[in-house]
Amino acid sequence: MDKLVSSWYNDQSLPESYIFPPHERPGKLLVPRCNTVPVIDLSDTRTNLVHQILKASQEFGLFQVVNHGVPPNIMSETMSVFHKFFELPAEDKASLTVYTNDPKRCKLVTSTLDYDREKIHLWRDVLRHPCHPDCIEFWPRKPLRYREVVAACSIEAKKLGLEILELLCEGIGIEHGYFEHELTEDLLLGANHYPPCPDPSLTLGIPKHFDPDILTILLQEHISGLQVLKDGEWIGVRPIPNAFVVNIGYILQVCDQ
Structure with missing residues (x-):
């Protein structure tokens, strides 16, 4: 538990082990929010949706979807239980580390599974x-309703992905x-928590990467x-608000080729 950033970030300045080389640091330059990333309304006609999603996938490899059918209360409750989970006392999260x-x-890890x-x-x-x-019995028992809320969200996310x-x-x-079936049977959930950083110009929450799977559905909040x-x-x-970011994974890129 002592490795979790959330358990010690208030106690010290940015440790050396979290400082990236100068050429990999984000620096203090602000990246403007861009309005050119495609936003696709899933209530549109099927013909239009096929064209828009294919075009966005080929040109950006990423797009946002609105009017996707996932109830807003499920989205908000899911984010709420994740926030509450990371605020739990250390002893309630110890078994997961x-x-x-x-x-x-x-x-539950800091950075990645290869931390050491x-x-x-x-x-x-x-x-x-x-x-x-089959895995729900291994999910966190706290906070209250974690399993119920996350199960409901995962069902909706799978429907949307399909x-x-x-x-x-x-x-x-x-x-x-x-x-x-087999290609989309297993869903993996990842909840990232980024505590306030003493110097965000020197470190990263996630580095540049491509997703190795078929599809990633991100609730950016x-x-x-x-x-x-x-x-x-x-x-x-x-x-x-109430949109999902959809990222085309490497497997799907290979299929398109």
Whole structure:
């Protein structure tokens, strides 16, 4: 537990092990929020949706969706239980910080699972666990209603993901239902917590990366900081209330090729 950023960040300045090399630091330059990242209204006609999603996927690899059908109360309750989870006393989270190879178990770590082998750590705590119904017994018991709320959100997220994949299948000429069953059976949840940082110009919460899976559905809430690389330039993704950010993963990029 002593490794979790949230358990000690108020006690000291930024440790050396969290300071990135000068060429990798974010610095103090502000990345403007960009209005060019596609925002797709899922209540539009199917023909328009297929065209818009395919175009956004090819040009940006990322887009936001609104009117997606996920009830706003489920979205707000989900964010609330995550906030409450990271505010729990250390003893309530201790069992989740024990490393295990069991794929059904929850993992609560600082930076990444490779913390002990990293030269530089990321400024975040992250909770990860599978969302398959067989794994619910291993989910956190606190805060109150965590399991109920997260289960409801994961069901809605899977429905949304399958809907988007179906539209993409139609756009790139893949047979109907190609991504159902084994390819999308396992959902992995990741809740990132970024405590206030003493000097955010020197460190990162998440470095530049591509997602290795099929699809990532992100609830950004009101938090700025997400960026996407477009034509060699990093642009900020503007948070939109009640929207989801959809990121095309590497597996799907390979399928499109």
